[in-house]
Amino acid sequence: MNKKLLILLLAIFFATFFSWKVVSAQENSKVNYDGQVAVDSDLDGLTDQGEIQVFRTDPNKADTDGDSYGDGVEVLAGTDPLDAKLYPGAKPEETVVEQVPVTVVEVPVPWYISRASGLVAFFLLYLSIFLGLTLRIPLLRKIFLPIYSMKIHCWLSLQALLFAFVHAIALIFDKWLGFKLVDLFVPFASQYQPSLTALGVLGFYLMVIMILTSYGKKFISYKIWRFVHFTNVVLYGVVFVHALYLGTDLKVELFRNSFILANAFLVFLMLSNLELRIADALRIRRQKKEALNNSSV
Numbered sequence: 277m278n279k280k281l282l283i284l285l286l287a288i289f290f291a292t293f294f295s296w297k298v299v300s301a302q303e304n305s306k307v308n309y310d311g312q313v314a315v316d317s318d319l320d321g322l323t324d325q326g327e328i329q330v331f332r333t334d335p336n337k338a339d340t341d342g343d344s345y346g347d348g349v350e351v352l353a354g355t356d357p358l359d360a361k362l363y364p365g366a367k368p369e370e371t372v373v374e375q376v377p378v379t380v381v382e383v384p385v386p387w388y389i390s391r392a393s394g395l396v397a398f399f400l401l402y403l404s405i406f407l408g409l410t411l412r413i414p415l416l417r418k419i420f421l422p423i424y425s426m427k428i429h430c431w432l433s434l435q436a437l438l439f440a441f442v443h444a445i446a447l448i449f450d451k452w453l454g455f456k457l458v459d460l461f462v463p464f465a466s467q468y469q470p471s472l473t474a475l476g477v478l479g480f481y482l483m484v485i486m487i488l489t490s491y492g493k494k495f496i497s498y499k500i501w502r503f504v505h506f507t508n509v510v511l512y513g514v515v516f517v518h519a520l521y522l523g524t525d526l527k528v529e530l531f532r533n534s535f536i537l538a539n540a541f542l543v544f545l546m547l548s549n550l551e552l553r554i555a556d557a558l559r560i561r562r563q564k565k566e567a568l569n570n571s572s573v
Contacts, residue, residue, distance in 0.1 A: 314384040314387050314452065315524055315527065316524075317335050317336055317527065317528060318334075318335060318336055318337055318338040318347075318528075319338060319528065320338040320339070320346045320347045320348040320349075321346070321347075321348025321349075321351075322335075322347055322348050322351065323384075327347065331347065331351060331357060331358075332358060333347045333357050333358065340357050340358060341356075341357055341358050341359055341360040342360055343360040343361075343363045344363075345357075345363045345364055349364060350362075350363065350364065384450060384452065385449075386446045386447065386448075386449040386450040387446075387447075387450050387452070387453075389442065389446040390442075390443050390444075390446035390447050390450065391523075391524055391525065393439045393440075393442040393443040393446065394439075394440070394443040394519070394523065395523075395525065396439045397436045397437075397439035397440040397442075397443055398436075398515060398519050400432050400433075400435050400436035400439065401432075401433070401436040401483070401511075401512070401515060402538070402539075402542065403432055404429055404432035404433045404436065405508060405512055405542065406542060406545070407420055407423075407424050407428070407429060407432070408429060408508070409542075409545040409546060409548075409549050410424070410545075411424065412549050412552050412553065413545065413548055413549065413552070416545075426490075429490070430487070430490045430491055433483070433486060433487050433490060434487055436483065437480075437483045437484065437487055440479075440480055440483060441480070444460045444461075444476070444480065445460070447460065448460070453468055454468075455468070459473070460477065461477060461480075462477070463477045463478060469522060472517070472518055472521050472522045473518075473522070475514045475515075475517055475518040476515075476518045476522070478514055479511060479514040479515040479518060482507060482510065482511040482514065483511060485504060485507075486504065486505070486507070486508065486511060489501055489504045489505070490505075509546065512542075516539055519535075520532075520535065520536070
């Protein structure tokens with residue numbers, strides 16, 4: 277289980293690293309973000325402002341000229357992303373292009389790191405909650421019980437916390453947003469989307485409390501552990517809103533809709549779990565009442 281998760285995380289980071297290599301432009305070209313977040317709406321490896329200001333390509337279309345090669349791929353290959361006849365691998369006579377000196381435009385590496393680590397952190401938190409919910413649902417219990425254990429649950433939560441920490445710390449090195457340490461760990465201290473950023477800070481502290489009580493379960497009372505464990509719902513809600521409205525990748529309609537559907541399914545499992553808990557509690561109360569009546573007869 278652990279090995280599969282690590283392979284998945286590495287694959288996500290390799291995919292993100294590839295996108296760093298794609299940003300290049302003509303000599304002395306500069307992209308002016310004017311304090312805005314660098315966004316890649318069509319996920320072609322070129323930021324929206326880079327496409328508008330430098331390459332003149334469509335920031336909402338990964339393949340502007342429709343030649344089946346993405347705009348970022350063509351920029352790397354030195355071909356024209358605006359001409360369908362000029363594409364990587366074409367015959368020399370078809371690609372007579374004036375050679376123009378190029379230089380690399382500054383890549384927002386911290387933003388890419390923060391973006392990737394945030395997605396991984398949410399995925400791990402989602403998986404941890406999902407596996408916990410399957411224990412009370414008969415059909416899912418049969419499928420996931422063999423791979424579930426308290427150690428796995430704690431390990432997933434801890435990895436989610438570590439990636440959330442990287443997600444926050446990387447922003448300190450992003451000169452466009454200008455985050456400081458206090459902005460990342462004090463709610464409402466940041467001037468950038470104060471409410472949504474504060475939700476991220478609150479979610480981080482809830483994760484810390486959750487993990488400390490999970491690993492220290494044997495040192496605290498069961499009632500305290502149970503109460504803290506139920507705050508998973510609050511943690512999940514806080515992080516969901518933070519990701520939905522502040523996440524760059526979720527501005528793409530396909531990803532946003534997929535994200536909402538996946539989380540709607542998790543909410544359905546939470547409600548099903550709650551219904552089963554209530555039914556069990558009522559059954560136990562009824563059995564106690566019947567036992568009491570029988571003993572008094």
